[in-house]
Amino acid sequence: MIKSGDEIRQAYLDFFESKGHLILDSAPLIPKDDPTLLWINAGMAPFKPYFNGSLEPPKTRISTSQKCIRTNDIENVGKTARHHTYFEMLGNFSFGDYFKEEAISWAWEFVTEVLELEEDRLWITIYEEDEEAFAIWHDKVGLDEERIVRMGKKENFWQIGTGPCGPCSEIHYDRGPEAGESEEDVLGGEGDRYLEIWNLVFTQYNYTEAGEYQELPNKNIDTGMGLERVASILQATETNFETDLIKPLIDQVVEMSGIDYQKDEQSLTSYRVIADHIRSASVAISDGALPSNEGRGYVIRRLIRRAARYGRKLGFKEPFLYQLVEKTAEIVAAVAPDLKKQLAHVKNVIKSEEKSFLQTLEQGLNILEDILNNLKAENKEVISGQDAFRLYDTYGFPLDLTEDIAAEEGIKVDQKGFEKEMEAQRKRAREARAETSFNNGEIEKIYAEYQDQIEARNFTGYHSLQAKAQIVGLVKAEKAQKSLKAGDKAEIILTKTPFYAESGGQLGDKGVIKNDQFEAEVKDTVKKAEVFVHQVEVKKGKIEVGEEVTAVVYHNRREATARHHSATHLLHKALKEVLGEHVNQSGSLVAPDRLRFDFTHFSALSSQELEELERKVNKAIRENYPVETEIKAIDEAKDMGATALFGEKYGQEVRVVKMGDFSLELCGGTHVRATGDIGAFKIINESGIAAGVRRIEAVTGEYALDYFNSKLELLNQLAAELKTDPNNLLQRVKQVKKEQKELEKELETMKEKLAGSKKDDLIDQLEEVAGINLLTAELEDLDNSALRNLTDQLKDKIDSGIIVLASKGENKVIFVASVSEDLIAKGFKAGNIIAQVAKIAGGGGGGRPDMAQAGGSKPENTSAALAEVKNIIKENK
Structure with a gap:
């Protein structure tokens, strides 16, 4: 059965x-x-x-x-x-x-x-x-x-x-x-x-x-x-959650937590939320989604954070969700086989996001504490719906947790106000989320009508950059036209075309479409309803549907694009060899002047790894592998070991691009005839663009040469500026840095001496507040070290008292506070004082009871911040 x-x-x-x-x-x-x-x-x-x-x-x-x-x-x-x-x-x-x-x-x-x-x-x-x-x-x-x-x-x-x-x-x-x-x-x-x-x-x-x-x-x-x-x-x-599609996940969490599945309603809900959300997040990430602050990335982030929140209810204080990914992969293997192939990547993304959220949750606790303190200071007893929702939406802080903590302080939460904010967000989401609709296909239908009028194999650009064709469609402002004239910006559909339409990350071709009476510049080529659409600006003449034209692709631009596209294949293979088989392409841009390759990997690449990548790609270029293409059945291509690019839809027949014994991928793009045609390959940047996704930008051919020449020119300019030979530039930079360090040390010594000379003047500013000696002073351009030294010198001159000094700089201020031992015993602590003072100047800090320091971003509030010390003494006396 x-x-x-x-x-x-x-x-x-x-x-x-x-x-x-x-x-x-x-x-x-x-x-x-x-x-x-x-x-x-x-x-x-x-x-x-x-x-x-x-x-x-x-x-x-x-x-x-x-x-x-x-x-x-x-x-x-x-x-x-x-x-x-x-x-x-x-x-x-x-x-x-x-x-x-x-x-x-x-x-x-x-x-x-x-x-x-x-x-x-x-x-x-x-x-x-x-x-x-x-x-x-x-x-x-x-x-x-x-x-x-x-x-x-x-x-x-x-x-x-x-x-x-x-x-x-x-x-x-x-x-x-x-x-x-x-x-x-x-x-x-x-x-x-x-x-x-x-x-x-x-x-x-x-x-x-x-x-x-x-x-x-x-x-x-x-x-x-x-x-x-x-x-x-x-x-x-009894429910879907007890089926073999979900229950094994719940069982694993039960084993990890030691709490019975049906202990109480809270536990039941927690287990179900965790099991549901880990399925969503795991499969979505394996399909290319990543946590972020917008769109589907925000959905993934919210799912992981909700699951982590419910995990806290079961006692989990450290990341644990990533441990459920393997079991998820087993359950969904028949419908989502990619998850098993990307286990390491998915686990890393979820673990990183959960770890980040747990830190964010701590931030939420601190913000909630500030909200409660402010309410008590103002003798208010209700957290506003806006504040409660901000905690929920920005920090993933659940309403019930906000209510529990607030209740301990005798404060309530405006639930109606919270629900009002929540409903406003739901409304925004509903308005932003377009449900499945057929109306969006109306524009596509315009182009679909031309499908029967173009040739079956209508793209001729793999082997030739020029073709004679007949115009079957003219479109302007999303409406079919019978003719175009000079100055029109419109679209042309041909029976066949040598122009490559933007696809798979490769930009569309540019060129001209012309005959004896007409010429239009092709600004871009795209696909609409699987029809090649040439986006043009008419330069001269007039054209009508049915006329014969010659379509010519800009040769140099196509060749440069092909070099960069072929290089992405070599880079993809090299990445797998250097970093591991978990690497998969998650996006790309292939342009005439550069390539951009996004791939799954969880840490920045070291200089050694980048050098190894360049070495492998350039070696493959020097080997001058022939670039061969074949049309194969999809299953046959996969059996050959061809790499299928993530997110691409493939038909029953696919185009296989082979570069010697080095690279074998499914690809519909245009390529060089042999890898040697790429010339050279140079990585110009490596960066992270999302959790678990890195990006490499590189150049090939003449653009690589231009890059090398620009760096050499910069090197020569730097050498001239430092009055040395380019070969001695490193030694000269080291010498300049050494001289700079010595000068900075001399400057700091002078500043400390100058500050020390002022200590007698500062002692004269000592005043008594509520029976306690207090010295506050506002100085200029002293760093932390100099300010601490001056404070120590002043402390030696004062047997009992509180000292708070400030030093203003450009867009910042630093504070140092000192409290004598006898006053510490009376409850005055430098760390507490400095925290209150710095807050007025847009900052914060802390330290020991006897010595503390802090920073602020509002130097214009320095005087008001120092004046606060008197209030602190009076309130605590």
């Missing part, structure tokens, strides 16, 4: 393969070429171009098990039986092929015959006006009328704005009265009794701006079945 999550997934895919569906791997969680989505959030999301008609699918029937992320209900995760941020959606799709009868019949066949769910526990909901669906369920499938429940538009009609839409039919499983008997435990309710397991969407209408539902000529099927939900039924678990 089918039971495990892996078995359910495989059974589903096998079933629909038997129905003529093409089985595709799950797409990465990060949408490709779709700015409207933050994450892939449904099984249909990767297929939007097929649904809206801008691209032709590889087959009209497709089935997948798609990994998804949704965070709109993140606050409910762990508190309900079935809310998740990460989940798998099983789906079968028809693009103008089969429709309702097949979709409904196959769904029923799968749940009753393959999964063997009891028919008397299954209920069907349909859109109340969908008589066709009712007839199929009743007459074809044979269900009793009372088991087919009609529902309104809100429950059973899929529509987002204008565009394609249609009715739905859902399959629900009755878990029995023991699962719940509240008002919510009804079909379509939020209770736990009736579990929706499969939604069948019948996309048959186009909703117009005029409010009309027009029948689509090509109707589509989009279905979604939650794997975790079905697993909970077949494994007879």
